[in-house]
Amino acid sequence: xxxxxxxxxxxxxxxxxxxxxxxxxxxxxxxxxxxxxxxxxxxxxxxxxxxxxxxxxxxxxxxxxxxxxxxxxxxxxxxxxxxxxxxxxxxxxxxxxxxxxxxxxxxxxxxxxxxxxxxxxxxxxxxxxxxxxxxxxxxxxxxxxxxxxxxxxxxxxxxxxxxxxxxxxxxxxxxxxxxxxxxxxxxxxxxxxxxxxxxxxxxxxxxxxxxxxxxxxxxxxxxxxxxxxxxxxxxxxxxxxxxxxxxxxx
Amino acid sequence: xxxxxxxxxxxxxxxxxxxxxxxxxxxxxxxxxxxxxxxxxxxxxxxxxxxxxxxxxxxxxxxxxxxxxxxxxxxxxxxxxxxxxxxxxxxxxxxxxxxxxxxxxxxxxxxxxxxxxxxxxxxxxxxxxxxxxxxxxxxxxxxxxxxxxxxxxxxxxxxxxxxxxxxxxxxxxxxxxxxxxxxxxxxxxxxxxxxxxxxxxxxxxxxxxxxxxxxxxxxxxxxxxxxxxxxxxxxxxxxxxxxxxxxxxx
Numbered sequence: 001x002x003x004x005x006x007x008x009x010x011x012x013x014x015x016x017x018x019x020x021x022x023x024x025x026x027x028x029x030x031x032x033x034x035x036x037x038x039x040x041x042x043x044x045x046x047x048x049x050x051x052x053x054x055x056x057x058x059x060x061x062x063x064x065x066x067x068x069x070x071x072x073x074x075x076x077x078x079x080x081x082x083x084x085x086x087x088x089x090x091x092x093x094x095x096x097x098x099x100x101x102x103x104x105x106x107x108x109x110x111x112x113x114x115x116x117x118x119x120x121x122x123x124x125x126x127x128x129x130x131x132x133x134x135x136x137x138x139x140x141x142x143x144x145x146x147x148x149x150x151x152x153x154x155x156x157x158x159x160x161x162x163x164x165x166x167x168x169x170x171x172x173x174x175x176x177x178x179x180x181x182x183x184x185x186x187x188x189x190x191x192x193x194x195x196x197x198x199x200x201x202x203x204x205x206x207x208x209x210x211x212x213x214x215x216x217x218x219x220x221x222x223x224x225x226x227x228x229x230x231x232x233x234x235x236x237x238x239x240x241x242x243x244x245x246x247x248x249x250x
Numbered sequence: 251x252x253x254x255x256x257x258x259x260x261x262x263x264x265x266x267x268x269x270x271x272x273x274x275x276x277x278x279x280x281x282x283x284x285x286x287x288x289x290x291x292x293x294x295x296x297x298x299x300x301x302x303x304x305x306x307x308x309x310x311x312x313x314x315x316x317x318x319x320x321x322x323x324x325x326x327x328x329x330x331x332x333x334x335x336x337x338x339x340x341x342x343x344x345x346x347x348x349x350x351x352x353x354x355x356x357x358x359x360x361x362x363x364x365x366x367x368x369x370x371x372x373x374x375x376x377x378x379x380x381x382x383x384x385x386x387x388x389x390x391x392x393x394x395x396x397x398x399x400x401x402x403x404x405x406x407x408x409x410x411x412x413x414x415x416x417x418x419x420x421x422x423x424x425x426x427x428x429x430x431x432x433x434x435x436x437x438x439x440x441x442x443x444x445x446x447x448x449x450x451x452x453x454x455x456x457x458x459x460x461x462x463x464x465x466x467x468x469x470x471x472x473x474x475x476x477x478x479x480x481x482x483x484x485x486x487x488x489x490x491x492x493x494x495x496x497x498x499x500x
Binding site: 010080085086090119121122125127 | 330375
């Protein structure tokens with residue numbers, strides 16, 4: 001049987017999502033718990049995609065196969081009992097054998113959290129990016145608007161990216177809201193290139209500090225040059241919020 | 251010159267507030283930063299009181315003496331530059347030579363945060379106490395009301411407490427609010443005994459789960475027995491919010 005799981009994790013302690021030799025990763029930690037549940041037999045999990053070191057998730061997804069006779073309602077409890085407390089399974093459900101957690105994705109939502117207080121916040125040091133100076137949300141809204149739609153996001157891709165093929169993606173929604181001393185970005189799109197959200201945020205922060213005109217975003221879609229954009233915002237403000245699949249698949 | 255500092259800290263990494271041999275504490279960390287600022291000369295700090303291992307602060311206070319020629323406006327920046335990022339000085343101001351951060355306290359406010367979601371929250375594991383079952387806030391409000399006023403809180407004192415003298419304290423306000431999936435307690439009082447807030451919360455949680463009648467709080471003021479009350483709630487949900495001094499002192 002194939003299962004689809006939704007997982008929240010605090011990425012602070014992990015060297016990212018994907019298994020790497022001699023590193024503690026989200027994937028290896030979940031696979032170790034599944035292996036324990038399967039009495040030592042290895043179980044591979046396939047996620048919607050990777051997240052970097054320090055990046056968090058509220059709704060990452062992965063699929064795996066299992067022939068264990070565990071009632072659907074007990075899967076979540078069984079796995080959470082074996083996971084460390086910075087990784088929490090929110091839901092596990094059975095899906096069809098041809099479901100694929102990565103290939104079937106139709107949209108993803110990322111959140112990026114900024115702590116925009118004059119003083120640093122010790123409780124937010126791993127969970128948001130501290131910007132001391134006030135951000136102009138109206139300027140940022142202009143920039144967000146220009147990101148929406150279908151564009152070639154080549155300029156928004158880390159220099160060392162291995163992505164092949166088209167770098168055209170569609171952003172369905174890009175928004176930014178003030179929530180007390182927090183400024184929270186939300187991006188929903190067809191898919192995101194490596195570091196794309198962090199480069200969008202780094203650029204929009206410069207827009208919000210009036211260090212950069214929102215129109216540089218238009219230029220970036222023409223020039224396709226990374227150097228036209230702002231610096232990459234740090235990993236620890238980023239959250240994979242939600243992964244969307246077609247209704248008939250899940 | 252004597253200075254009064256207000257400090258926020260994430261207590262997760264620390265063995266509590268007070269200096270202890272071979273342990274990393276809030277006090278020893280701040281004293282180390284002050285010593286660095288004073289070119290190696292030791293500087294003792296005196297706080298409003300101790301906090302336990304894992305307990306946090308949004309507004310702990312301490313005083314210290316210094317003859318350094320640092321402008322009042324620069325003290326905070328100078329000290330924050332030398333502190334780790336889980337300890338943040340919010341304010342430093344000059345006070346009179348006879349000000350005392352502990353003896354001059356007239357009231358303290360503590361906050362206690364409960365994560366009351368069905369699922370554990372990986373981002374809250376060090377910052378709130380997870381109670382899975384819904385809490386009845388109306389029952390808790392009854393309990394809070396009974397705690398308010400002047401009472402003998404002997405029963406609300408850790409068994410190993412070294413407190414001498416009267417255990418009569420006055421609670422000016424005890425309240426409990428739902429904030430989304432959080433349940434947040436706030437207690438303001440003339441002073442608090444060792445573990446008193448955590449024992450009040452542990453007891454009120456049992457009241458909110460309908461496992462204990464609010465009236466046991468009345469009984470506890472008569473019997474003065476720790477065993478009449480609920481278990482001590484964990485340290486990591488507790489925050490020292492604010493320390494109050496007479497207006498002419500600060």
